[in-house]
Amino acid sequence: DGGITQSPKYLFRKEGQNVTLSCEQNLNHDAMYWYRQDPGQGLRLIYYSQIVNDFQKGDIAEGYSVSREKKESFPLTVTSAQKNPTAFYLCASSMDASGANVLTFGAGSRLTVL
Amino acid sequence: KQEVTQIPAALSVPEGENLVLNCSFTDSAIYNLQWFRQDPGKGLTSLLLIQSSQREQTSGRLNASLDKSSGRSTLYIAASQPGDSATYLCAVRRDSSASKIIFGSGTRLSIRP
Numbered sequence: 001d002g003g004i005t006q007s008p009k010y011l012f013r014k015e016g017q018n019v020t021l022s023c024e025q026n027l028n029h030d031a032m033y034w035y036r037q038d039p040g041q042g043l044r045l046i047y048y049s050q051i052v053n054d055f056q057k058g059d060i061a062e063g064y065s066v067s068r069e070k071k072e073s074f075p076l077t078v079t080s081a082q083k084n085p086t087a088f089y090l091c092a093s094s095m096d097a098s099g100a101n102v103l104t105f106g107a108g109s110r111l112t113v114l
Numbered sequence: 115k116q117e118v119t120q121i122p123a124a125l126s127v128p129e130g131e132n133l134v135l136n137c138s139f140t141d142s143a144i145y146n147l148q149w150f151r152q153d154p155g156k157g158l159t160s161l162l163l164i165q166s167s168q169r170e171q172t173s174g175r176l177n178a179s180l181d182k183s184s185g186r187s188t189l190y191i192a193a194s195q196p197g198d199s200a201t202y203l204c205a206v207r208r209d210s211s212a213s214k215i216i217f218g219s220g221t222r223l224s225i226r227p
Contacts, residue, residue: 006157042118042203042217043158090157098210102148105157 002027004106006091011111013078013085021076021109023091030096032074033103036060037088046089049074050096078111086113116141118206120218128226129196135189135221137204142182145207145214149178149189152201152220161189161202194225 004025013019025032031050035043045058049068063082068074074093078085089109095101117140127133137147146165150158162171162178164187170179177190187204201220208214 004157040123040219042219043205044217045215088155092158102160102163103150103158103205103215104160105150107157108155110155 004091004093004104006089006106006109009107009109011109013111013113015113016080018077018079019111021078021089021091021111023074023076023106025072025074025091025093025104025106027093027095027104028071029093029104030071031094032068033092033094034058034064034066034074034076035090035092037090037108043090046076085111087111116144116206116208116214116216118204118216118218120202120204120221122221123219124222124224126224126226127194129194131194132190132192133194133223135191135202135223137187137189137206137218139185139187139206139216141208142185143208144182145209147178147180147187147207148205149176149187150203150205152203154201158203196225196227199223199225 007022033048034046037043044060046064047066049055052071055066055068065077091106092103094103119138148163149161152158164171164180175192180187201222203220205217
């Protein structure tokens with residue numbers, strides 16, 4: 001079945017540590033996105049990529065980094081510079097970035113800073 | 115600046131009722147609007163996508179309407195079932211740019227058996 005796989009599902013981090021969240025898709029989608037979801041709030045865009053080897057900052061990119069070396073993979077690193085990293089992180093993809101296509105989401109990764 | 119609002123934040127209705135969820139947006143110049151369902155601790159599942167040129171979309175017991183001039187979209191759920199219990203989010207795309215998608219904070223729906 002085609003879809004988006006996020007791992008790990010749960011992650012605990014000590015302050016000062018970097019962590020990387022994995023996002024893999026087998027939908028052959030060009031565009032991929034990372035969102036952050038906090039309780040009672042809408043999703044906020046961290047980074048997005050429209051094509052391999054290219055990515056753009058979203059609304060809340062500070063303290064995060066990404067790479068897009070392969071079409072199917074878009075890992076997100078939460079660095080120690082992110083002051084409030086505890087949140088639910090969602091990866092999504094779409095056929096392209098034109099906007100006409102639906103967003104498909106992964107199951108999410110919950111990061112907790114101890 | 116586009117703002118997307120979903121009121122109420124939570125709703126509880128008995129099984130079998132027809133119900134309407136609301137989504138309001140401040141800027142009528144939108145590209146499309148998408149409704150999602152989110153189960154607790156899970157990702158989002160796309161329900162319906164309405165392009166700016168369309169008035170409504172239907173899928174099974176779900177019907178979504180779009181009125182750009184009034185800045186409103188509604189999601190109609192017919193004959194509600196306990197399995198419909200989830201949080202429903204709407205997202206407005208301002209233009210074809212990948213970064214211009216604004217999400218509402220959702221309505222948490224509970225269907226009582």
